[in-house]
Amino acid sequence: xxxDLDPLLHSQLRLGIMSxxxxxxxxxxxxxxxxxxxxxxxLSVQLDKLxxxxxxxxxxxxxxxxxxxxxxxxxxxxxxFEDYVxxxxxxxxx
Amino acid sequence: METNSEKLSAQQxxxxxxxxxxxxxxxxxxxxxxxxxWGWTILIANLGMFSLIKLHYEYPYAIWLITIPPWLYSLYQxxxxxxxxxxxxxxxxxxxxxxxxxxxxxxxxxxxxYQINFHLNPVILVxxxxxxxxSGIVIKFKPLIVGGIVFWVMGIICFMVPTDIQYLVGAxxxxxxxxxxxxxxxTKQA
Numbered sequence: 001x002x003x004d005l006d007p008l009l010h011s012q013l014r015l016g017i018m019s020x021x022x023x024x025x026x027x028x029x030x031x032x033x034x035x036x037x038x039x040x041x042x043l044s045v046q047l048d049k050l051x052x053x054x055x056x057x058x059x060x061x062x063x064x065x066x067x068x069x070x071x072x073x074x075x076x077x078x079x080x081f082e083d084y085v086x087x088x089x090x091x092x093x094x
Numbered sequence: 095m096e097t098n099s100e101k102l103s104a105q106q107x108x109x110x111x112x113x114x115x116x117x118x119x120x121x122x123x124x125x126x127x128x129x130x131x132w133g134w135t136i137l138i139a140n141l142g143m144f145s146l147i148k149l150h151y152e153y154p155y156a157i158w159l160i161t162i163p164p165w166l167y168s169l170y171q172x173x174x175x176x177x178x179x180x181x182x183x184x185x186x187x188x189x190x191x192x193x194x195x196x197x198x199x200x201x202x203x204x205x206x207x208y209q210i211n212f213h214l215n216p217v218i219l220v221x222x223x224x225x226x227x228x229s230g231i232v233i234k235f236k237p238l239i240v241g242g243i244v245f246w247v248m249g250i251i252c253f254m255v256p257t258d259i260q261y262l263v264g265a266x267x268x269x270x271x272x273x274x275x276x277x278x279x280x281t282k283q284a
């Protein structure tokens with residue numbers, strides 16, 4: 001069931017990340033970790049997957065001496081998210 | 095959250111999306127600090143200007159030098175960004191750029207003011223109405239919306255009174271536009 005859905009988005013954590021980022025201009029790693037209630041390691045892996053697919057852009061910088069990771073959704077990511085939601089609608093209307 | 099994707103139903107997917115969008119919504123953070131910093135600075139400058147004119151001091155404009163430290167501080171803070179901001183909403187970004195462009199407009203008016211003999215007071219008040227009102231709308235905070243209207247009304251009054259009185263009108267506008275809403279915002283946040 002639901003096998004037409006983008007497998008990259010059809011995962012709890014990745015879908016959570018994308019849903020947060022679609023509503024925001026940008027979000028820090030810590031913010032995403034708190035909101036999705038995930039572990040740093042797992043979040044890191046999922047962010048890399050989304051970034052490799054070109055769905056999000058990850059920027060690494062420094063805030064004082066602390067490393068700062070900021071994530072932003074890309075146009076491709078927005079398109080993928082919209083397609084995912086549209087497919088989801090079809091399943092629900094069936 | 096798990097990464098397990100095997101048993102995610104359509105309803106579960108929808109729930110995640112709705113829940114996360116809800117989490118991200120929040121409110122645009124607005125700091126009362128800037129309203130109070132600028133409110134008091136401009137209030138003192140306006141009243142100082144009025145007093146110095148009345149005292150027939152040769153360079154009453156010198157009082158505006160007190161705005162330099164807040165400028166530097168605001169620029170420094172803007173450059174360093176707000177340390178507590180872990181996410182930026184679309185409206186939040188627009189608000190920052192709104193105030194930044196307002197700063198540039200005011201700066202331009204002040205620098206080229208000599209071209210129109212520094213008849214700037216009413217113009218500055220009317221222009222100040224816009225970011226104040228819009229910030230009030232963005233953070234859904236009525237006193238700030240009223241503050242924007244106060245700026246606009248005081249700007250109109252300012253067009254109709256003599257130059258020295260304009261500084262008193264300016265002081266009143268700042269009181270109603272920044273200082274009172276600033277303290278109300280501070281109380282609300284506390």
